[in-house]
Amino acid sequence: METLLSLENLHVSFHTPQGDPEAVRGVSLELRAGETLGLVGESGCGKSLTALSLLGLLPPGATQTQDRLRFLDREWDRPTPEDWRSLRGREISIVFQEPFTSLNPVMRVGEQVAEVFRLHQGMARQAAWAASVEMLKKVGIPEAASRARQYPHQFSGGMRQRTLIAIALACKPRLLIADEPTTALDVTVQAQILKLLKRLKREMGLTLMLISHDLGLVAQMADRLAVMYAGEIVEMGDLQAVLGDPKHPYTRGLLACLPRLGAQGRLASLEGQVPEISYLPYGCAFHPRCAHAFKLCRRRDPELKEVEGRRVACHLYGSGE
């Protein structure tokens, strides 16, 4: 399969008067055209920052560095603002987890979609409006023609998320990043949005990067899975392989937390909390919470290594040299 995007050795740090702690520490990943990659981890593990870094959208105060970012046949080590703009909305789009605040409150919904057509396809005002209504129809907004004339506050949460998806997909990007797209929504609406994403992915031949703290949700959608912990990918591989036989203790912990229908007894939970980025433990960042930690874990941060058809960063699997 063709590689759509590859990112090598991403670091994200925050500038503070007390130093520049890193929130993402050397993440490398690859997206193959047409696949769905699930990125999971507890909140604060750096998965959203990784996603934002793919579009150069980090908040002020955060800086990213990477060895290389490649999209199809283009390649940068330090993309300029113009490079980012050539990707955003045209090649890579993103849907955020805050549908309630991510639309401009004083602009008509249709206009917010039309803006993308006018920007990227140079459409005239009226053509862009028509295309915008069409797009809103496509994401399942009823009576799109009249709804397009309304303002965001007249839309429900689910409708706003549909609108944001319409904005993201208006110019047929190759890659859609969905960052916790359903977290803010009601359970019934969540299911509708996931169904919509699935359908659009099929219809438009999208590559999807789905980011969530909810392993169960990702398991329904993803082909491959990447698990992040404290700014690093700790396990990455095909969904079936990883879920069927998780190698990293953290992945196992996450999996044990999943509620199962008909299961008896108490729900397992991971002990402890994600460490703060300014106070990362020495060695493997997970070792204070790990039941299997041994001496080496406190000394050295394990690297991602090939283990039984997936990549794992854990000293339990061959201490290498």
Added chain:
Amino acid sequence: MLLRYALKRALFSVPLLLGITLISFLVLHLAPGSPVSARGSLNPHISPESIRELRALYGLDKPLSTQYWDWLKRCAGFNFGDSFQDRQSVLSHILQALPATLLLNGVALLLVFGLGLPLGIFSAIRSGSPLDRAFTLSSFLAFSIPAFVLALFLQLVFGAWLGWFPISGFSSPWSMGQGWLAQAGDVLWHLVLPVWTTAFGAWVTVAQYMRNSTLEVLSQDYIRTAFAKGLGARRITLRHALPNALLPIITLLGLSVPGLVGGSFIIETIFAWPGMGRLGYEAAMNYDYPLVMGVVVMGAVLTVFGNLLADICYAVVDPRVRY
């Protein structure tokens, strides 16, 4: 929809207006001292009979509630009574003073918003830059200068020392009988220092307000969405950030309406500017109840009207309020 909203707001402001006039009325009439007491501008050797006569003349011998009711009834017909001092109608006094104040504060307001808004926006977009920091520092200094001290300093430097601008007054004697252009130029020349004084503090306030509002908006999620669309910084600022950042400024504009017409008595007194502020001040000093009440009512109506106007503008611009 909009009309109903406006009417509703207007209706709500009636009790507020009544409240303000009632309070002013009570403060005025319950406080010690009165136009007929010895502390007024009247003869201290006045006889008790003539005091009684005077009180009857002014209606001051009736119970307060009756006085207030009478006054209110007359107000409804735009009759604010006559000034105690010269028996001219209060309305004519106000109409004489209004243009000067409108001119002074209108020009000041234009300057304040015309310069304050762009500076605030610029300062926010370039947040943390030398320009931004210089602005923050200078606004700090500017807040420390009370208007009347600024007025005196300006008079001292530009009036007394440099002689560039007249120290006070509305026009020069020589301009009488000249062409209208010369007269207008003369008034403008007199306008410089009072306008500067009036605009100075407000200018910093508006710029700071705009700066904070813009910073606030720039950190919103929908700005991130706009960036994710691939829009350029200029379009995002103009099309997405500004319309949102300007919303709270409407309230600020509404709040400036009363000042626009009410004037500031300190500034107008210092510059001998024949406007509403000075009128009210002198009326208060002379216990001229009808005139004071006229000025107060004018001020109250304008305050309420300004707020109303701001609310309606808000509804026009912000779809969230309208529906």
Added chain:
Amino acid sequence: MNAPKPRALKWGAFFLLLFAGVALLAPWLSPQNPDRQSLAERLEPPSPLHWMGTDELGRDVASRMVWGARVSLGVGTAAVLATTLIGVLLGALAGAQGGWVDALIMRAVDIFLCVPTLFLVLALIVFLGPGIENVILVIALTGWTDIARLVRAEILSLREREFVLAARTAGASPWRLILKHLLPNALGPVYVSVTFGLAGAIMMEAGLSFLGLGVQPPTPSWGSLLTSGQDYLQTAYWLTLFPGLAICSSMLVIYLFGEGLREYFNPRAAQR
């Protein structure tokens, strides 16, 4: 996270103490008797003998400035203390009692907010008559609303916190609750507001005295010194310059101190 170094606070406090020192030590610092008139020395420009010049009655301006500091800062302080006392008392009462007491106090606040403060001050002072006591009274009467609202809001938000609930369950009386538990915790923002209130009060006193409605002659205050400054603007700049600078610099120092306090109590908001 370390708290940011409160530089503004330190420097503000330093200069504030300097001003207070001048005011307190006026009898010793004053070069001459501030009320001694000498018609032979009318309107003399600054010189080694009168280093801020003399006024229209031949009085030494430097001496009047030093004594004026005492009056200006004293009146400002007294006024802001009275303001704070009224504000904290009513705000605490409204916040802690709730019900009709709260409703009554808050309606009063609303009404005060509707009438322009400057006008109210003017009207009150005209009808009460000028003088130091009345200036203090008028500033206190018109200025308490901000602090009252602040204290009320703080107390409302504190009232539901655990430690207050605990004290209440333990059977503490309402007043004891206010004094021992609620007020001390609500005071941070109040200090900041009081500091800015002090600047406002000094400005108000100066303005009123300048108009001849405040401190009466021959008592010197920075505001009343400016009055003669305006009369002799063309000939005696020193009568305007020095008192004006004194007022501005005291404002600046107080704002600096207030900004420092705000930073100290709320480091995150101040960083923005």
